[in-house]
Amino acid sequence: MKGRVVLALAVAALLVLPLLLSPYRLLLMLPFMAYGVILLGLNLLFGYTGLVSFGHALFVGIGAYTGAFLTHAGIRSLEVIVLAAAVLGAVAAALVGLLCVRYVKIYFGMLTLAFGMVFYTFLLKFYRLTGGDEGMQVLRPLLLGLNLDAMPKTTYLVGPYYYYCLGVLVVAAAVMWRIVHSPFGLCLRTIRDNPVKAEALGVSVTRYRWYAFVISGVFAAVGGALLGPPTGNVDPTLAYWTHSGSLVFMALLGGFASFFGPVLGAFVFIFLQDAVMSVVPYWRLVFGAILAIIVIFAPGGLMGFFARPRPS
């Protein structure tokens, strides 16, 4: 009950935020919401299935570049872009997952990292197609078929685009909530806690891991598609392994043991990064120290201070 009140308040706050915050802070909310979607998906794999991917940025990159390619091809509807990103993310995750889910722990992490780097290298080296290290421009997408090119960029981003991202985040959270609280979600947790027992009970461990991998790939690609328009540019670092590391960092920061923990982690990560960078450019030094402290002293992350120990 308490959780629902907090959730309702949070959504209400997100709805009225454009009236309260400065455009600068609102612009920071956009990557937060995109990362929120990505992290919801990552946590199905990390928190609920117990698999740590160090190559998840691969799917983020796929989503982001889908937006770049489609807007250049004249297809500027954001619905189509998000849908296409989801489909491509699913296809890529289905193929990569097929090969990865047979492994767990460090081998799973390494294999996903290798796939992520394959895609990164492709983006970097095939510059005629992808623009190389300069990346590609993302043109302003149409929202629900509306052409908003006449709007000044900031007005567009902190107004219609903000609410669009919020809508996607809310839908993504609702879908993920259903997934996690379904019998399927229960199977995933069983697999995480005791794969041998799960197998004995008739749950096909590798197949369920694969499902989880594909779903989380879709979420990452959808979130990735939302990342491009605010900056108007996508580049290969989106698919680099350190970006995958940052995603896992966000999940841990918020607390991968709870449903909304990783989303909170994305929020704190982005705003804290901005706050630190306004003082010193060395945000990695500060964030590395924070990560070390969390790992050593508070593995439950921020949610760990006032939540249940594991998703249930």
Added chain:
Amino acid sequence: MTANVVNILMSGIFHAAILFLVSAGLQLVFGVQKIFNLACGSFYALGAYVGVSAVAAFTTAGGPPFLFIVPLALAGILVGSVGLVVERGLLRFVYDRDETFQLLLTFALVLMMEDAIRLTWGTAPQSTSGLYLLYGQARVLGAVIPVYNLIVIAASVLIAAGLGFMLTRTAFGRIIRAAADNREMAEALGVDMRGVYARVFTLGTALGTLGGALVIPATAAMSEMGIELIVEAFAVVVIGGLGSMRGALVGALVVGVLRSVAISVYPEIEMLLIYLIVIAVLLLRPRGLFGGAAA
């Protein structure tokens, strides 16, 4: 034609020599402590920067340029002592944790060290000027190869032999292999694991920093060199097999030479080729070519 082939091969082997040092450190730490140290690339970068500074200090103090390799190698080895600080200060808290947390702790180190290096040395690439060809160049089958490369290759081979000797013929090596095999049993037999972990991690770090120092006359030190090298070292240990020293040697040769061939034949596929091999190895032989062997 021959000259060209020799050139490509030798530059690949030079790269492999450096890669071997870093990967050997990675393997040693993984073999004994079961921690996949993402920060080994950062140690490599640290060694490179400290190497540049040491050589600069040495030449401004009036040391004969010809001897630059002495302060370079010394700095590379000595700065490996940060490994001790990291192990005692951070890693020892997570030995009994899930490996996810261990991995993330080393990722925290990657982040911190990248900026610590920027903070200390700035963002501009640092290099030693004009020392690379100081030892002259050798002609091998028509190819011209810097003698410095040959020195590094020889040093790396010596270190490989030394590590092999240490692991198989000395008491400390036996303890390391015992600890890699079965930590509890080794501890029960009276081995002080705290001390072993501290020494192993420091040794692993020193191998990485030395690798970084030695590469410096050939290329400039850049702050991203660490996170770039770690994925290559990662390829090496996957191909060779996690935890295996022989694997590190073979893996380094495969990655080093293939990379050098790809760069000169078809630069677009340079690292792509390496990653595809990594994936193939992981899928066909997940334990690597030499996996399962003792550390």
